[in-house]
Amino acid sequence: MGDLINPLVLEWLNLAFRWFHVVAAIAWIGASFYFIWLDLSLREPPQWKADKGVKGDLWAIHGGGIYEVAKYHLRPQEMPKKLHWFKWEAYSTWLSGTGLLILMYYLQAQTYLVGYNTLIQSPGWAVVASIGFILGGQALYELLLRTPLVKRGLLFAAILLLVISVASYLAHLLFSPRAAYLHVGAMIATWMAGNVFWGIMPAQRKFVAAVSNNEAPDTCAMAFAKLRSTHNNYLTLPVIFCMLSNHYSFLYSHVYSWLVLVAIGLCLAWGRHFFNLKHLGVVKPFILLSSFSGLVLVAVLMAVTSPASIAAKQAEKAAIVTSAEQSVSTDERINQLIHVHCTNCHAAVPSQPGFNAAPAGLVIDSTVHLAAQKVRALPALSSGYMPLGNFHHMTDLERKTLIDWLAQQ
Known part of the structure; x- marks a missing residue:
């Protein structure tokens, strides 16, 4: 399929989409990390603020100025004329990433998507399998979110780890090793974009509509939206790892590459937990130390079992x-x-x-x-x-x- 497009044109398109994808991802990750930090860093406000409905506040300095940030239980006494929303960072990241997937792996499937001795040797069927892999992963994640398991944090995290492990193994059976890493990352990134599209934005629209009309908002929907946002926060570092892995063939070419992906992703998510606790004022160096030790252990085991x-x-x-x-x-x-x-x-x-x-x-x-x-x-x-x-x-x-x-x- 790639033969239908001039190679130089394909390279320019690849460059344009990759540049835009990286910029959009920086904006999305930055916003995600900032708002998690902000929410976890809010402290009890003075009484005069609490009387106005403020739930928590925070003071910060940046760019030569002091900022005062406040979060309301529901709404300020007067709704602002301009309310900033954060959604296009996520949408543009996912859309540009999908464009890259099409340019790199679908239009050049025989070169990049089909693997040596994998179950699928037809470029056309490999593309179909790719689409099914990502959409199937998204459907499974949304299904799990709608079960009672979502209320049991550690158990739900363990189930997601199992899903990612099976997905990694399956991706290595279906696609080339490099494409397998990319597809696990694309599946998780689709979860994250889906969290914004299917959960966070609808809940926020209903919340704003309710408080604007002085009606009681659906607090359960907002709590669920916050949970989705927290999922995104922990999944960010593993996704970045998957997307950068194509530069390091020693990772995806390892004999146990599917397991390496899972192990490194787990260590990165665990390391992220240290910073989230730190925002709350809880410092547990053991988490950061064990995360780093886990990465070192993975490196040692990879060296011992390397080709x-x-x-x-x-x-x-x-x-x-x-x-x-x-x-x-x-x-x-x-x-x-x-x-x-x-x-x-x-x-x-x-x-x-x-x-x-x-x-x-x-x-x-x-x-x-x-x-x-x-x-x-x-x-x-x-x-x-x-x-x-x-x-x-x-x-x-x-x-x-x-x-x-x-x-x-």
Whole structure:
């Protein structure tokens, strides 16, 4: 499908959508973090403010001025003519992210969405599976929100962790490793945008309408909206991790990449809990320390079980080629494999349609260049993620030949 669009046009569209997506996400995350901090930082107001209906207040200094912020139980004595709403930060982030998903993974499905040895090898069906994965995840989340389980915080968090774990495993069965990480992030981001669209905004509209007419608002709906906002706060850091993971192939190319995603996401959400408690005046360094220790533990376990470590152990058991003639023959074979399977994309001027430059700026057109990228190349080859799209049908024997050669470098 990507062949229908000029590669240069596709790159410009990708740049435009990515830039807008990042800017919109910064605005959304900033607003989310600010209002959670604000709500948790409000303190008991003086009596004269309480008499006017103020529930809590806060004083802050920023940009050369002192600000006074107050939150009302219901409404001020006179409703303001201009009331600022926060919704388009979320909507524009989700819409631009969806645009990126279409440009990168749907229009170039054979290259980026279809994985090596995954259950789905058809680009068309992979796109259908992608849409079903995200919409199915959204439907399940909304269904869980409407069960009594939502009132039991820790249990509900455990259930969401289980859902994300199953989703991560399923995504790795259906899509390429890089796309799998992106899809788990897209699913959670859809939960977050859905929280704004399906829950927070409708509740706020009803609340404003009620207090404007001096009617009793639906406090349960507002409490539910606040709960959705809290969910978004804890899910933000795992989503950012998923979206940035495409820059780090050692993560999504690991043999247990689906579990790595879950473990790191859990550590990040747990670390976020420290700051939320701190806003309330409760400081528990153990939470931050355990979150960091968890990330270190994940890194250590990944190193022990990495494809590079496994390949190195296998290489120690293998016979070492010592004759000059054999060495030359091996290098010639590796060069042949590089020129067949690598240089179509990783060349100064790629021949593969859709590529105007080598991905990530990595030029791999010789054994010297491949050896220099050993740390990246070994996990990418071992997981089957590379060659991207496997256009020239690298065999398992050819893959093993490259892996064994790299392990000895």
